[in-house]
């Protein structure tokens with residue numbers, strides 16, 4: 196999959212993607228990440244990318260021309276989707292991530308501090324995605340959330356051990372608690388059941404822990420899980 200990211204701060208994207216699992220996915224040719232800076236498409240000598248809003252008000256607005264020209268410079272592959280990261284977008288969920296992972300190219304449009312001139316939307320007609328109901332300073336972290344969450348769904352990004360199907364959200368429940376050595380730390384013992392090698396019992400313990408945690412921490416997910424698995428409510 197190819198990611199083309201339009202951003203005024205390409206280093207934010209490049210830096211994150213030069214580490215750990217995403218770095219490995221790039222080296223393995225599972226993904227390719229390109230950044231395009233709208234500032235390189237400005238036509239004036241000051242390389243101006245934003246201006247004050249018509250009608251007045253606080254903040255600056257990203258100008259249409261540098262963004263649209265930068266967008267049109269991107270080579271469009273077959274099976275490509277364009278996404279604008281905005282607080283008004285559709286919330287990013289595991290389901291949305293799965294759908295996005297079926298594309299061959301995602302073109303990601305980031306703003307920073309400010310809003311987009313509405314004509315960028317009128318011309319490009321992107322889908323809009325948000326990562327939640329809180330306010331950030333820009334679309335770069337949300338774009339990285341899309342890159343990261345989509346990349347780990349692709350064949351060849353994760354090893355067998357870190358397989359994506361086993362994750363929390365893949366089955367709709369939160370994770371069970373994990374323990375590693377030592378068997379006792381500051382008086383806190385690893386649950387006995389994990390030490391006896393009885394895998395039927397271990398699986399039962401872990402599943403019960405998942406149910407309990409989800410019920411307490413995320414009643415919304417618990418409700419959905421019970422509905423989808425036809426469990427009668429108690």
Ligand code: 21W
Pocket residue numbers: 248253254255256280281282306307308309310324325326327328329330331332333334335337
């Ligand atoms: C924050 C952009 C506030 C716009 C006129 C001029 C992308 C985000 C973002 C940001 C405003 C996402 C304005 C969750 C987020 C993002 C930056 C409001 C200000 N109006 N998901 N300037 N939260 N945030 N407009 O913040 O770009 S996805």
